[in-house]
Amino acid sequence: MMITIGITGGVGAGKSTVLDFLEEKYQAYVMKADEIGHLVMEPGQSCYEPVIALFGRQIIKNDKTIDRRQVSDVVFSHPELLEKLNQIIHPAVKQYIREQLAVKKQQGQKICVVEAALLLEDHYQEFCDTIWYIHTDEEIRIRRLMENRGYTREKSVSIIASQAPETFFRENADYVVVNNGDFAQTRRQIEEGIRKYETL
Incomplete structure (x- = not known):
């Protein structure tokens, strides 16, 4: 049985880190929209x-x-x-x-992962078995955008503000992974999410 996981979340949430881990540990086939x-x-x-x-x-x-x-x-x-x-x-x-x-x-293939910023808005849930929302506190996202992309604080804040709010993601996701910087904690949540499907 193959499962398809849809991954979404705001800019600066660290979705790539989650995708890399799924690819390395579970040999997931990853597609980025x-x-x-x-x-x-x-x-x-x-x-x-x-x-x-x-x-x-x-x-x-x-x-x-x-x-x-x-x-x-x-x-x-x-x-x-x-x-x-x-x-x-x-x-x-x-x-x-x-x-x-x-x-x-x-x-x-056992696990396929599809990542898209507008995953929910574009109805990717039509072909995903489960939707994971990668959550990161706003202040951490701002810091990541400033450090990794060289954005100003103002630009980072305005990009985040232009995206769907936290409540929208939480209401439409099946599973939430909190990715605030402690990767050991993030990894445990990913493993737990995969285990749910392995026991089906």
Whole structure:
């Protein structure tokens, strides 16, 4: 039996740490929606032409790839284009994940993990067996963003404020992993979460 765990949580919650541990200890097959979003925009992939049609040929770099930085600059000041971009990318990402899950199931993979910032908003629970919310206290998240990404405190606070509130995640998740910096504690919670499924 294969289980698919959906992992979500706010920026700076340390989701990567949890994913790395699941990969190392349980040989989980990990898919990150962000990375797949880049993949589907590569030349020859399903979103390449639609994205160029939306933004114009000036976003094509010399090596024929899409200049993602340029796209990001444009959508930052044109929210209506961001919505159109998401309408192209998000369905393609979900389709790619569904196909990969089917392949992994056939190959006998035991655990698959899907990580997405908008996992709940984009209804990834349709193909996840369980949703895990990675919680980290806001002050720790701010500190991580300042240290790891070089953001100012103001920028960190505004990014966190723009995301879904804590209550939304807790109401929609099946399991909460608190990741406040003591990894031994985080690890115990992950192991407990996996054990729940191993005993089914």
